[in-house]
Amino acid sequence: MRRKPFIALLMAASLTMGVPAAYAKEAPTLPSQAQQALDNKIIKKINSDNIYDDIAHLSSEPRIAGTEAEWEAVQYIESKFSSYGYQTEIQPFTFESYQEPTISVRIGDKPLASSSLTYTPNGEATGELVYAGLATEADLADVDVSGKIALVKRGDISFADKVLNAAQAGATAVIIYNNVPGSLAGTLGAPNDDFVPAVSITQEEGEKLVSTLAEGQAISATVNITGGGISQQTSHNVIAVKEPTQKNKATDQIVVVGAHHDSVPGSPGANDDASGVATSLELARVLANMPTDTEIRFVTFGAEELGLLGSYAYVDSLSQDERDRIVGMFQMDMVGSRDAGELVMFTVDGEKNTVTDLSAAAGVRTGTALTYGQEGRSDHVPFHYAGIPAALFIHNPLEPWYHTPEDSLDKISKEKLQETAEIVGAAVYQIARPDTPALEKSKVSPKPVDYEKMAGGLQ
Structure with a gap:
């Protein structure tokens, strides 16, 4: 997940009732018991074992964008959608790929285990190591890093901003250490001539260095990066379409369900985001033969981990008519970890919309009270900027295995998969079923939530 920093909502509110003017002309909601009966047409068909099995297949190895894996x-996902009777398309798009470099970090004369950050430039720097906090502009105003190597803690701002801030202050290289246990795999988002060489290290190693510096001991460090570079690569989106079955009553509206099928280097990506893809596949199976008056599109995106490239490519390919017809986009990203927190909905602007309201109502009916907050950095973002109501479904705080080799099948919770599938499935079907208008207002709106941060940050 990429792009915008997390911004906490500092609001307190409760479940709200009533219908705003925008929904005043819509038909009244069905009685709760009738709604639950319609939900059950979807819920009773959802099988978390199917989701789990698809995660097992997809997470057998890392799925780095542009690779054979x-x-x-992509071929597996398309074949599954096709087997359910969907019209499918594999949509290619090109992007510039970063060739992983050879890196070497030494503290004095001792090597230090480290990882590269995608798009870090090649180069060698030797100098005094200086702790620069989070490398915000305020942090760097209080420390002299000119001609030195900046030691920086992960968190609050993007890796790219940390490196750019340190470089602007005169640092010759940057070492970023994790703020949670374990190694750190990250990206600077895109090439930038203003970057200096940057690497990552573990929380344990970083804190040792900070402690040594705090004791007044001087540390000399060397960062050497060679062999990195940019090449042209191709990734793909998978698109599956279910046309309305009620042709004579079709609404001419579209609902989109999304997830991303790529993963970061070194991680099998069982939760991030094989869980979202597998849940999409199961909902596609369940909805395949249901009566609908609304077009449903399932889309799995490539190269999300490189900057939402697949979802931007997909939205760019939509005509203005298609954009106008999409009434909601449901993005499922990391929806199955046993070690993560509660299911939360995030929108780019932190405001409620059709997706959050209908999903909150579905959550009440299925026994899960949902909250919402403000967060970008997943594939709901391009839809938002195209004027389409969109929300990200994710568990918060994140699991400690995020973006690590430990994001594996054994960490997946079937209960969390089932919960997410039921809520999204019920909300999508409330839009798509023939007996209700697509923009029907829910009687229950979600509560805003105050989270200080996504655990570890979605960097």
Whole structure:
């Protein structure tokens, strides 16, 4: 997940009732018992074992964008959608890929285990190591890093901003250490001539260095990065379409369900985001033969981990008519970890919309009270900027295995998969079923939530 920093909502509110003017002309909601009966047409068909099995297949190896492993995942996903009777398309798009470099970090004369950050430039720097906090502009105003190597803690701002801030202050290289246990795999988002060489290290190693510096001991460090570079690559989106079955009553509206099928280097990506893809596949199976008056599109995106490239490519390919017809986009990203927190909905602007309201109502009916907050950095973002109501479904705080080799099948919770599938499935079907208008207002709106941060940050 990429792009915008998390911004906490500092609001307190309760469940709200009533219908705003925008929904005043819509038909009244069905009685709760009738709604639950319609939900059950979807819920009773959802099988978390199917979701789990698809995660097992997809997470057998990392699915880095542009690689053969990602292409094999694309073919698997398309074949599953096709087997359910959907019209399918594999949509290619090109992007610039970063060739992983050879890196070396030494503290004095001792090597230090480290990882590269995608798009870090090649180069070698030797100098005094200086602790620069989070490398915000305020942090760097209080420390002299000119001609030195900046030691920086992960969190609050993007890796790219940390490196750019340190470089602007005169640092010759940047070492970023994790703020949670374990190694750190990250990206600077895109090439930038203003970057200096940057690497990552574990929380344990970083805190040792901070402690040594705090004791007044001087540390000399060397960062050497060679062999990195940019090449042209191809990734793909998978699109599956279910046309309305009630042709004579079709609404001419579209609902989109999304997830991303790529993963970061070194991670099998069982939760991030094989869980979202597998849940989409199960909902596609369940909805395949249901009566609908609304077009449903399931889309799995490539190269999300490189900056939402697939979802931007998909939205860019939509005509203005299609954009106007999409009434909601449901993005499922990391929806199955046993070690993560509660299911939360996030919108780019932190405001409620059709997706959050209908999903909150579905959550009440299925026994899960949902909250919402403000967060970008997943594939709901391009839809938002195209004027389409969109929300990200994710568990918060994140699991400690995020973006690590430990994001594996054994960490997946079938209960969390079932919960997410039921809520999204019920909300999508409330839009798509023939007996209700697509923009029907829910009687229950979600509560805003105050989270200080996504655990570890979605960097």
